[in-house]
Amino acid sequence: MEDNQYEDDQKKLQSSIGESPSKGDKNEDVNKEAFPRRWIYIGGIACIVILSFLLYYSENGMWSKTEKERIPIPNENEDVLKLEMGLIEIGTNPFREGYFVEKPIVRNNGMSSYFHPTVLRYDIGLSNIWREPLGSIRGYDPEEQTYENGVSVHIEPHKEFVDLMDDVLGFNLFTEPNSFQGHPVISTINGNLYTLSYQVGSEFENGDTPIVPAVKDMDLLLDHATEVDIVVTIQEKEIGRFYLGEEMHQVYRVSEEDRLEVLYTYDNMVRGNNEYVSEVRGEIIVNQSYDKRTLQRGDVIFYQTPQMENTNQSDVPSNSLGRIVGLPGEEVSIKDGVVYIDEEQLDRPYNKALIQGMNKETYLEKKIDDHTSSEKEEILNYFDQGMEAVEVPPNTFFILSDQWWDSFDSRVFGPLPVDEIEGKVMGYKEGIEH
Amino acid sequence: MNLQKILFGIIGVLFFLVVVNIVIMNENPPSQETENTLDDTGYKKINYKYTGESEHWKGEYILEGEEITYESFGVLEQEYWHEGTGHVEYIGDISKLNAAEKLDIKAEFGSSSSSMGVTFDNDAPRETVFNLPVDSSDVFGVFENPIELKLILDGETEVLQLVPEDISK
Incomplete structure (x- = not known):
């Protein structure tokens, strides 16, 4: 009985040995295992890339575009603006700067009245030569009344002019305009006009504003007032820069x-x-x-x-x-x-x-x-x-x-x-x- | 084996993020920012081209603008801008225009209208292109309506309809 059992085991062993793979068979089996594993890795990486792509570009989702990213902005070095007009003026101009008044002065008769500072004022006319409006009212903040995607214009004085302001005024006028007027969008149809006013001084002692410089000094300021770059930006990205000294302008002062x-x-x-x-x-x-x-x-x-x-x-x-x-x-x-x-x-x-x-x-x-x-x-x-x-x-x-x-x-x-x-x-x- | 687990773990996390994203997107449906329609942020881009042609005239009017509707202290407020420009061009027999003494252009927009007249100077070279007496505020808000023009050359009236096309897409 035991012999029979032994023979059976032997047969089973032999048959199993007979079915065992040769050297070549082993290699083939290794290849069979490596093939699906490699594809699992490749498939996994592809899945990660595709899912990441879907996540990033899904609108209004976790990584949705902000208001800033939704408006078209020209590429660098693309000519999109043309300076049509530059007008520079210095003087006390209460009608134009009606919004730009200082605190009221109380007169001897008990009545109070407003006075107006002397300002250096730039009127800048720009036309849009791009394919669509520049800037947008999209992202408007009603509380702050600001336009996240609006066109912004600022003035950068050249060094000689900065030095002159130091001598004449003792400070740089152009750190921030005292008033800025202009639409946040430059349309392709009519362009736009921007007005920047910088307070030079006041004719009255009021404790807040320096007294206006002498007439000859103001004339000197005005003579150099074209030594500036007009810089136009959207979302702090520069879309135009114009040196007024080389562009058309008028200089004007009321004594x-x-x-x-x-x-x-x-x-x-x-x-x-x-x-x-x-x-x-x-x-x-x-x-x-x-x-x-x-x-x-x-x-x-x-x-x-x-x-x-x-x-x-x-x-x-x-x-x-x-x-x-x-x-x-x-x-x-x-x-x-x-x-x-x-x-x-x-x-x-x-x-x-x-x-x-x-x-x-x-x-x-x-x-x-x-x-x-x-x-x-x-x-x-x-x-x-x-x-x-x-x-x-x-x-x-x-x-x-x-x-x-x-x-x-x-x-x-x-x-x-x-x-x-x-x-x-x-x-x-x-x-x-x- | 460990690498496989890490890989499946990353894919699992990504799938989780996708699901979260889908839920957020369902709450904030995607906007159609390039169309002349109000999107979820109350923003509307306006960009229309009105064109048309009749027997002797063809015309074009371009309207650009934007509109934002927002709520302030419980009241719906609007911030907007719009600008437009357009012209008509005579494409008929030029001798007829050269012989004409007067051209009137009338534009009609529903209940309102505007007009302009041109009295020709026989000594001056004859223009064939004329600006339209259309202000963007006439069209703003009723963008889908065609602009009806009546071109009256020496008393003879020709109707030209400028049909709007949304070119913001």
């Missing part, structure tokens, strides 16, 4: 002796907020030393009212304020209360008949019920008024008031000769707090 202060009570320039009314705003400041070549559409001027036919001159103020609407060589007409220049509708806020700053639709909606039926007809005629085309001869301008009602302007006396212009209005002296 004390060139100022004319006018007490103006006529309401022909009112746009709904007593603009230019001295009783509310203070005396109008007129610059008499302006360069006539710099006058442009939109400028408000102080002028001698010309003699008019069929008008009782005693009803007409001897001097008036008006806005330049038509330039020499242009043809100005008015149709249905709207101004046309060379047959094209003027694209400016002062292009139509207004009452207290209200256009026809707004006025009819809000104010028309305050009037009698005859007045209503008169008002409708006012809003729909017309004027045949008038050609503006050389050395003249076509002047309109901001409120045409009861106003004497170029609609009545025709184009105004340049010689009748006494000065360019810079703003008002001070706003009196009642």
Whole structure:
């Protein structure tokens, strides 16, 4: 029995030996094992790469793009901007810098009034030559009123100018602008204008601001004010840099002796907020030393009212304020209360008949019920008024008031000769707090 | 063997992160930022091109802008900008335009309209391209509506419709 068992075991052993692999078979088996393991590693790594890729690019997920990453920004060295205009000005310009006032001063009579600092101001006009708008309002913070992805403009002075500021002012003006105006987006259609103002000093002792330097020093500052780079950025990435010393610019300054202060009570320039009314705003400041070549559409001027036919001159103020609407060589007409220049509708806020700053639709909606039926007809005629085309001869301008009602302007006396212009209005002296 | 375990561990962690990510994405659906539609952040990019052609005229108007709607003290507020530019070009028999004395262009947008007129000077070379009396504020907010133009050449009216196309994509 035991022998049989032994034989069986022997047979089993032999058969198992017979089935055992040869040397070559062993190698083949090793290869069979290595093949799937290698592919497991490769597959694993591929999975990691694919999963990482999916995670990173999944929008609105854990690693979603931020608001910053969502807006298109030009590549470095890509020309996307063109400097169209650079205007530099130094002076006290309260009308333009109306938002830019210091703390009120209390006068001896107990009334307080605001005063305005002297500023070095840059107006920078940029056009967009890229394929789409530069900057975005995306990421707007309503509380801070800031634009995360907006276009930002700053000024970097060259070393010579920094040294000069050290000598004249004792500090660098350009650490931060005291005021910045400009839209966060530069469209491909109209471009944009940026205004940066830097406080040079104040005419009054107030403890916060240094007294303005002497006139000769301010002239020196202005002479070197083009020694700066205008730098345009989005998300702190530079998209444009312009050296003003090599670009087009105008330099302009109003000195004390060139100022004319006018007490103006006529309401022909009112746009709904007593603009230019001295009783509310203070005396109008007129610059008499302006360069006539710099006058442009939109400028408000102080002028001698010309003699008019069929008008009782005693009803007409001897001097008036008006806005330049038509330039020499242009043809100005008015149709249905709207101004046309060379047959094209003027694209400016002062292009139509207004009452207290209200256009026809707004006025009819809000104010028309305050009037009698005859007045209503008169008002409708006012809003729909017309004027045949008038050609503006050389050395003249076509002047309109901001409120045409009861106003004497170029609609009545025709184009105004340049010689009748006494000065360019810079703003008002001070706003009196009642 | 250990390497295999580490590998499977990493893949497991990644799968876990993918699942978490999918949950987050379900709560914040992806925005369609390049379309003229309001996305989840209240942002809308506006970029339309209006084009059209009639027998004697073809025209184009481009509108650019952005709009953000946000809530402030419980009130919905908007921040936006828009700009537009456009023109029409005479493509008919030029002798007819040369003989004309006056062209009026009227643009209609639903209930409002605007117009401009051109009185031709016989001595000056005749232009064939004319700016449109269309302000972007006329179109803003009603982007999908076509701009209806009436081109009146010496009293003869031709209607040209500029159809909008979303070019923000």
